[in-house]
Amino acid sequence: xxxxxxxxxxxxxxxxxxxxxxxxxxxxxxxxxxxxxxxxxxxxxxxxxxxxxxxxxxxxxxxxxxxxxxxxxxxxxxxxxxxxxxxxxxxxxxxxxxxxxxxxxxxxxxxxxxxxxxxxxxxxxxxxxxxxxxxxxxxxxxxxxxxxxxxxxxxxxxxxxxxxxxxxxxxxxxxxxxxxxxxxxxxxxxxxxxxxxxxxxxxxxxxxxxxxxxxxxxxxxxxxxxxxxxxxxxxxxxxxxxxxxxxxxxxxxxxxxxxxxxxxxxxxxxxxxxxxxxxxxxxxxxxxxxxxxxxxxxxxxxxxxxxxxxxxxxxxxxxxxxxxxxxxxxxxxxxxxxxxxxxxxxxxxxxxxxxxxxxxxxxxxxxxxxxxxxxxxxxxxxxxxxxxxxxxxxxxx
Numbered sequence: 001x002x003x004x005x006x007x008x009x010x011x012x013x014x015x016x017x018x019x020x021x022x023x024x025x026x027x028x029x030x031x032x033x034x035x036x037x038x039x040x041x042x043x044x045x046x047x048x049x050x051x052x053x054x055x056x057x058x059x060x061x062x063x064x065x066x067x068x069x070x071x072x073x074x075x076x077x078x079x080x081x082x083x084x085x086x087x088x089x090x091x092x093x094x095x096x097x098x099x100x101x102x103x104x105x106x107x108x109x110x111x112x113x114x115x116x117x118x119x120x121x122x123x124x125x126x127x128x129x130x131x132x133x134x135x136x137x138x139x140x141x142x143x144x145x146x147x148x149x150x151x152x153x154x155x156x157x158x159x160x161x162x163x164x165x166x167x168x169x170x171x172x173x174x175x176x177x178x179x180x181x182x183x184x185x186x187x188x189x190x191x192x193x194x195x196x197x198x199x200x201x202x203x204x205x206x207x208x209x210x211x212x213x214x215x216x217x218x219x220x221x222x223x224x225x226x227x228x229x230x231x232x233x234x235x236x237x238x239x240x241x242x243x244x245x246x247x248x249x250x251x252x253x254x255x256x257x258x259x260x261x262x263x264x265x266x267x268x269x270x271x272x273x274x275x276x277x278x279x280x281x282x283x284x285x286x287x288x289x290x291x292x293x294x295x296x297x298x299x300x301x302x303x304x305x306x307x308x309x310x311x312x313x314x315x316x317x318x319x320x321x322x323x324x325x326x327x328x329x330x331x332x333x334x335x336x337x338x339x340x341x342x343x344x345x346x347x348x349x350x351x352x353x354x355x356x357x358x359x360x361x362x363x364x365x366x367x368x369x370x371x372x373x374x375x376x377x378x379x380x381x382x383x384x385x386x387x388x389x390x391x392x393x394x395x396x397x
Contacts, residue, residue, distance in 0.1 A: 143346060
């Protein structure tokens with residue numbers, strides 16, 4: 001194995017410019033959620049150029065590449081949509097330049113999350129060059145609509161494509177650490193119904209803003225007493241939007257709505273989170289609702305799911321985690337840090353809903369995600385390429 005790992009590292013270094021160049025091409029293509037067609041075609045082209053056995057696009061628009069045809073299925077997943085650039089004035093260069101300079105690839109999506117797919121393209125090329133013939137089917141998925149609705153793409157892959165892997169590696173940024181879980185999340189709205197009256201006699205009405213405001217203060221207190229987990233940390237809730245309405249600006253508000261961003265630690269569920277809010281609004285004319293996402297993909301397919309994204313983690317002694325740690329140590333001659341994400345990933349569906357074992361390993365630091373002047377070190381891309389190829393051999397033993 002030692003000689004093989006040396007070859008893998010050497011090839012990853014040899015293809016450093018190739019990997020950075022592929023990522024640059026992906027970054028240059030703007031690809032917001034539901035608008036990924038051009039970048040999907042480019043990723044498919046890169047897969048075929050790298051010698052993949054197959055590269056296809058499914059009904060939702062996910063790109064699915066394949067190497068090998070063994071009994072067990074290992075998937076490397078990376079989403080190819082990005083958030084928008086925000087205020088352009090906060091960027092020191094063109095967000096879609098894809099510039100390769102100073103040891104980095106620059107631009108929106110370089111870290112979140114096109115760097116992972118660029119690295120797994122190179123890993124596939126390495127596997128083909130080494131003539132990998134283990135008893136694995138290796139799939140490489142460039143997934144869509146993750147930024148708008150994390151995990152929706154994998155709902156489609158499992159339920160419509162009928163692909164149920166044995167292992168998944170999420171290539172979201174981990175700073176080259178191994179991640180084995182994350183807090184879940186959900187989106188909740190609370191709508192309050194008041195009674196309007198002329199502003200000169202507010203006592204005749206029932207002000208929905210006052211009703212909502214009292215609940216907002218209770219939600220602030222709720223955040224302080226939510227559960228905590230030794231590994232994943234504390235659950236949280238915050239109000240991200242407050243909307244109100246009235247017949248005029250000279251009238252009592254008869255409507256108010258708040259939007260809650262709820263992060264769920266281990267042991268918290270959709271039911272428990274909703275029950276907490278129901279308790280706070282008891283006695284008011286309020287409706288609590290978990291939101292639903294449904295949009296039309298670039299393929300023309302309309303698809304959706306509830307905006308509940310379950311908490312997930314796998315144990316540190318799980319076979320996938322252990323083999324990943326061994327592969328890392330074998331390749332890089334040091335022990336990895338095994339940790340967790342602070343943000344949400346496709347793991348909410350892969351493991352949260354379907355209980356498929358998954359870990360995370362990706363190039364770049366997650367603090368750059370959604371930030372201006374996003375950039376990923378070329379050295380991280382090289383290391384990730386080597387790790388993905390090496391892990392294939394460790395899991396095929």
